[in-house]
Amino acid sequence: MKKSIFKVIFVAILALGTVAPIATLATHYSSLQVEKSVNLEAAILQTIDSDSMFNNIKFLSKSPRVAGTEQEDAAVAYIKKSFESYGYKTEVQAFTFTDYTAPHTIKLSIDSFTKSLDPQALEYSISGQVSGEIVTAGLGKVEELQYLDLTGKIALLERGEISFNDKMSNVIAKGAVGAIFYNNVPGTVMGSLGEVNKAFVPAVLLTEAEGDELVKHINNNPSTHASITIKGSKSQKNISHNVIATKMPTSNQKQVTTSSKIDKDIIVISAHHDSVAGAPGANDNASGAAMTLELSRVMKNIPSETEIRFITFGAEEFGLLGSTHYVENLTEDEISRIAANFNLDMVGSKDAGELILQTADGKHNLVTQQAQAASTKLNGEPTPVNQGDRSDHVPFANVGIPSALFIHNPAEPWYHKPEDKIDKISKEKLQDVAEIVSIALWNQIRIDHQVK
Numbered sequence: 001m002k003k004s005i006f007k008v009i010f011v012a013i014l015a016l017g018t019v020a021p022i023a024t025l026a027t028h029y030s031s032l033q034v035e036k037s038v039n040l041e042a043a044i045l046q047t048i049d050s051d052s053m054f055n056n057i058k059f060l061s062k063s064p065r066v067a068g069t070e071q072e073d074a075a076v077a078y079i080k081k082s083f084e085s086y087g088y089k090t091e092v093q094a095f096t097f098t099d100y101t102a103p104h105t106i107k108l109s110i111d112s113f114t115k116s117l118d119p120q121a122l123e124y125s126i127s128g129q130v131s132g133e134i135v136t137a138g139l140g141k142v143e144e145l146q147y148l149d150l151t152g153k154i155a156l157l158e159r160g161e162i163s164f165n166d167k168m169s170n171v172i173a174k175g176a177v178g179a180i181f182y183n184n185v186p187g188t189v190m191g192s193l194g195e196v197n198k199a200f201v202p203a204v205l206l207t208e209a210e211g212d213e214l215v216k217h218i219n220n221n222p223s224t225h226a227s228i229t230i231k232g233s234k235s236q237k238n239i240s241h242n243v244i245a246t247k248m249p250t251s252n253q254k255q256v257t258t259s260s261k262i263d264k265d266i267i268v269i270s271a272h273h274d275s276v277a278g279a280p281g282a283n284d285n286a287s288g289a290a291m292t293l294e295l296s297r298v299m300k301n302i303p304s305e306t307e308i309r310f311i312t313f314g315a316e317e318f319g320l321l322g323s324t325h326y327v328e329n330l331t332e333d334e335i336s337r338i339a340a341n342f343n344l345d346m347v348g349s350k351d352a353g354e355l356i357l358q359t360a361d362g363k364h365n366l367v368t369q370q371a372q373a374a375s376t377k378l379n380g381e382p383t384p385v386n387q388g389d390r391s392d393h394v395p396f397a398n399v400g401i402p403s404a405l406f407i408h409n410p411a412e413p414w415y416h417k418p419e420d421k422i423d424k425i426s427k428e429k430l431q432d433v434a435e436i437v438s439i440a441l442w443n444q445i446r447i448d449h450q451v452k
């Protein structure tokens with residue numbers, strides 16, 4: 001990590017006091033504007049404290065923080081309290097989700113079939129025990145099932161053309177009590193029924209080879225019976241939370257700049273605070289949550305006309321649920337006003353590779369441009385950009401908001417493992433990423449950039 005010359009400049013400024021008075025100085029436009037910008041940039045860099053991030057990660061990663069658990073609630077309370085201690089108005093946004101537990105037992109037995117089968121559950125397969133005659137039902141399209149009565153029977157269905165969910169609904173409508181799906185290409189597939197649904201019937205998934213054998217067997221032995229047993233899968237409603245701290249535009253600049261219309265006047269800095277079960281998630285993603293807190297602390301007294309929302313999302317690990325809920329609940333007006341989402345996920349592991357930026361479509365956008373300008377200025381080279389859609393920047397991208405994920409690549413070996421603890425965290429990496437994000441953010445919000 002290379003030190004910026006601005007830090008040196010800031011030593012002199014420090015002698016005059018803290019960031020707050022400097023920020024107050026910069027409330028009017030004058031020929032000193034550029035100089036003040038430099039001073040504020042120096043102030044931002046100087047204020048970033050990797051110890052503060054480290055200590056917050058340490059606190060948050062005492063245990064896993066699975067969405068909907070008491071441990072998530074404790075993390076949410078801690079994050080809210082921290083935002084409030086910096087002076088932010090902070091909202092906790094609750095949302096419900098369905099928590100699905102995969103089965104521990106999946107059995108399929110077929111009368112007089114001697115070849116061994118390795119049935120897999122599909123995601124959202126329900127538990128239950130059913131038996132009945134197996135009937136081949138093709139791809140399970142409505143027109144194929146038209147003259148079939150599947151009442152009390154188990155449908156055998158090939159993958160393809162329509163979703164597993166549609167196949168399931170179609171055979172249920174014809175009275176099926178169970179479903180056996182098989183792949184249409186060699187190898188295994190992670191099948192999903194797409195949703196939790198109590199109306200589903202027990203279902204398993206076989207390989208293409210297993211399915212072909214089974215079809216042959218049924219053709220040779222009409223009215224073959226099968227039984228499916230699935231145990232241990234369950235789904236329950238649960239509640240997770242997003243924590244949203246808002247930095248309102250600095251009010252006295254509003255008057256000065258009423259003539260300059262800023263269309264995109266909101267920036268979102270985000271990170272998920274939840275972890276997977278069994279992993280304390282120091283890097284994934286107490287690191288991002290702690291960096292979001294730190295950036296909010298550092299930016300508190302920096303004047304800007306842009307509103308900044310610092311958000312930690314819940315239930316990312318269950319499928320980007322918190323960020324999806326957040327984006328779905330934005331008004332059209334808010335969506336059109338959000339200039340950028342900087343999403344921080346896994347930003348402090350000693351054992352991960354270099355910082356990269358990932359966008360959902362692999363293309364550059366405002367976030368990557370600002371981050372590359374900042375990294376070039378700070379470290380002499382632009383942070384590389386590639387495609388990635390595994391974190392909370394995706395729901396923003398889906399509604400057209402420029403967004404990018406800040407992450408180290410390759411990921412550390414402890415990703416989603418019990419070893420993802422505080423001892424794997426690097427203060428240097430935290431400092432480096434926080435500097436890049438804060439300078440990118442600063443360049444975006446600088447009043448002198450906005451006043452034309």
Ligand code: BES
Nearest residue numbers: 284316317318319320345346390391411
């Ligand atoms: N932090 C990870 C995403 C990640 C890990 C990106 C390693 C790049 C390299 C995130 O918390 C995660 O685990 N995401 C899930 C996907 C999500 C939709 C449930 C994943 O990648 O499996």
Ligand code: ZN
Nearest residue numbers: 284285345346
């Ligand atoms: Zn993560």
